[in-house]
Amino acid sequence: MRAVLVVNPKATTTSERSRDVLVRALRSEVDLSVRYTRRRGHAVALAREAAAEGVDLVVTLGGDGTVNEVVNGLMTADPPQLDDASMAERLPALATVPGGSTNVFARAVGLPREWPEATSMILEGLRLGRSRTVGLGRADDRYFTFCAGFGLDAAVIHRVEQARRKGRVSTPTLYLRSIMNQYFFASDRRHPAISLERPGEKAEVELATVIIQNTAPWTYLGDREVNPNPAASFDLGLDVLALRQLRVASTTRTVTQFLGRQPDPRGRQVLRLHDTPEFTLVSSRPQAFQLDGDYLGEREKVRFTSVPAALRVIC
Incomplete structure (x- = not known):
């Protein structure tokens, strides 16, 4: 071989x-x-x-x-x-x-x-x-393995990357501090700007931030799983969690649900989609964008598709 x-x-x-x-x-x-x-x-x-x-x-x-x-x-x-x-x-x-x-x-x-x-x-x-075949996600012309983000989480990743370029070590504390700084001091929380469009479906409008998963968990804080969409799987389409507002109480509640032992985020401000083959995110102003934890700049529109059974993995 x-x-x-x-x-x-x-x-x-x-x-x-x-x-x-x-x-x-x-x-x-x-x-x-x-x-x-x-x-x-x-x-x-x-x-x-x-x-x-x-x-x-x-x-x-x-x-x-x-x-x-x-x-x-x-x-x-x-x-x-x-x-x-x-x-x-x-x-x-x-x-x-x-x-x-x-x-x-x-x-x-x-x-x-x-x-x-x-x-x-x-x-x-x-x-x-021994191997398994996994599906991938695709955002426009770029593939991703486990997650994508449009909005707040991508902006946080940008902050973390900037800190690491200055010599900071990537730790859960760095991520938590970056989340707090981005949320309270650098986000327009009053004017949700994102729409989610699916073929044959009514558009979901005025979304504040969107997380896309191709598997679960979304990421880790040390050994703790962060699980916005716990049913996401390499064997299915893409899962989506979007927040309609970034109010302190509802956002705190949703983040707490991510981190629970049996995560199942719910609430009036939460939109969740499971096993979705394709959708497009459109924003009235540029949004931070990330794939697999890498910040890729700002976008106003991204088309997402699921790519089933794309790659063999030795594990």
Whole structure:
């Protein structure tokens, strides 16, 4: 089996020594080539090249941003043709070694949080031929694995990224402080500007912020799951949670419901949609936008679609 390991050398939870251990472990099972990312977006090109070369497996070592780039590279590649093969069968399989601060995708497919245990599980999966096929989400022309956000949560991610560029460490405390600052001091909470449009359905208007999930949980605060849409699944369409208002009482209640042991957010200010194949978000003013925890700037319109059975994952 031919494999490519795409390494983000800035991965926060690994060192050069641990990467060497990982490479030796993988080479015990596969014919491995190691390629390092040099800039943001580079993993897209590396994964696309690997697929065009006809390799069997692409392994990532990094966080969710690296996984997202590799997935986008695979999904936009031109792999060798195979008769009667689905796209997932034509593309290399994906394995994700957690190397970031949260590693939502790796944990969502059942891998342990720490990279040595996750690597052992991946190696076992390779020996046993164990994999699963997952669906993806797509926002305009970009794919995502577990979540997207339009509005408040994306603005919070932007704040966190700015803090990290200044040397701050990504911690639950940093996220909570960023949420509070964005909510109270930088959000227009009085004038909801977003509409959600679905084919054949009446538009949902005057929404304040929207969270989209392709699986559950949405993210983690340390070991605590954050679960706006607990029924979201890789095997179904997209799930949506939107808040109609960002009033203090109702927003606090909804966030508390996210974090509960049996999350089931409800209320007059809450809109939830389950297993949705496609929809479009339109805003009367630019909104912060994120995919898989990476801030992508501001948008006024984004079309979302579900892409079933898109990719094979070793787990």
